Amino acid sequence: MVILHEYALSSASFRVRIALNLKGVEYESKSYSLRAGEQRSPGFLELNPARLVPCLEIDGLRLSQSIAVIEYLDARYPDPQLIPSDPAERAVVQAMALDIACDIHPLNNLRVLKYLEDEMGQSEQVRNRWYTHWVHAGFSALETIFRSQPEHQFAAGDTISLADVCLVPQVFNARRYNIEMAAYPRLSEINARAAALPAFVCAAPVQPSS
Structure with a gap:
């Protein structure tokens, strides 16, 4: 199961949702209210010590930072390619x-x-x-x-x-x-x-x- 820990209005989370959709990767979304400070809870701290969204659980990994996440997805699911090889x-x-x-x-x-x-x-x-x-x-x-x-x-x-x-x-x-x-x-x-x-x-x- 691929799990995206996110916040709907987060630009970084939005990027990862787009990439997952483009790659055709099914995922479960778990949402956190940043305005309510849910990203500062002990449970979320275990997911991402930086206390930021998104965090993607995939292939036994916990990946943070949207650009790094998308680069992983592009390597793992190369069609369509989002980052050129040239x-x-x-x-x-x-x-x-x-x-x-x-x-x-x-x-x-x-x-x-x-x-x-x-x-x-x-x-x-x-x-x-x-x-x-x-x-x-x-x-x-x-x-x-x-x-x-x-x-x-x-x-x-x-x-x-x-x-x-x-x-x-x-x-x-x-x-x-x-x-x-x-x-x-x-x-x-x-x-x-x-x-x-x-x-x-x-x-x-x-x-x-x-």
Whole structure:
């Protein structure tokens, strides 16, 4: 039995759900409320000492960090391939994915926003300005990258890759926070095409309001 320990609105969990769906891997979902602090329970600490979601139990392993999990899935279930085998193509895909997973997501995930509000005493308005700033910084860079390359169907070519698996959850959450997307037409086009695929639709927690 493959078990995904997750939170529905977690971008990182969303990525892994997409990858599992694309690979056709059946799994059981066990959900934890991050807002209620369930990831800090002793039971979850045994699963992942970092107290973060997702954590995937598969093949007798407990895997954390969504990019590492997806790399394992890509090696274990190579069809469809999400990370190219060609070194140059692989580097391009991984760079796009890490632009999101390292330079956007960690700065605006729930625990950072809660720390700004609860520990640093920042207002919701300031917290939202923080979120908006880092999303726009990241999306601006990605829009430039997408415009500089041929008009592929998806982020790094005409097939889905790890870059799309990271992009769709990030755009989903940006829309939840009412981020204005007009400045990113190419990014939005790529996102819409990927997000409409069944594996992405089935992985989405809810439809964004805008």
